[in-house]
Amino acid sequence: MRKNIVAGNWKMNTTVPEGVKLAKEVNDAVAAAKDLKCEVVIGVPFTHLTAVKAVIDINKVGLAAENCAAKDKGAYTGEVSAAMVASTGANYVILGHSERREYFNETPEMLKEKVDLALANGLKVIFCCGESLELRENGTYKEYIKSEIEGSLFHLSADQFANIVIAYEPIWAIGTGKTATSDQAEEVHAVIRGLVADKYGKQVADDTTILYGGSCKPANAPELFSKPDIDGGLIGGASLKADSFMGIVTAF
């Protein structure tokens, strides 16, 4: 049976003290909440991981890095390896976000290396995929998403794939206030689950958590999460305030 997950992605926001304060607020709200129907994860900048880990209960609030290197160690100035992330106590890493693909030229091949290193170091992966407005409008978005998933994930064994969470994030909906409708999101989520079923079988597909991301807010989360193949969200802007993030966490 798959888990519902709501994960925050703080992106390049908050100083360390601000991030620690926000993490404490989320941790306290999760601890006080009754009958939560999802796992909660916060994705924070590398600089925050150790300090945030110290103020959360990792059994109640998962901790994600927002990236890791495609190399295991060595002379790569400024890079942060999967082993370094894991050594902070983080248990997740977000990989393949469209902002990294676009601004830092991350390719499916590079992401495949990152996925392998993350899994080898015991991290679970939140793997992002999603199409541009151009691909949405010319109707090739499903083929594009298929290529993103096949190119970076389908070399994995079924056992390895159990540690993958997929996040569908249409680029045209990220930070724009323009959410995909629940039907538009459900269509793609069902396609993704079908791809996983074709590759790994129905049981693995049924067990795979598929998140939606893109202007998800407390007001639209209940409708999105009511769809059968939408198992939660990857939340950007609305994860930067504990109140709005918890409004989504409690939307199931």
Ligand SMILES: O=C[C@H](O)COP(=O)(O)O
């Ligand atoms: O990773 C999160 C997504 O980019 C969504 O960001 P957003 O909620 O600010 O649209």
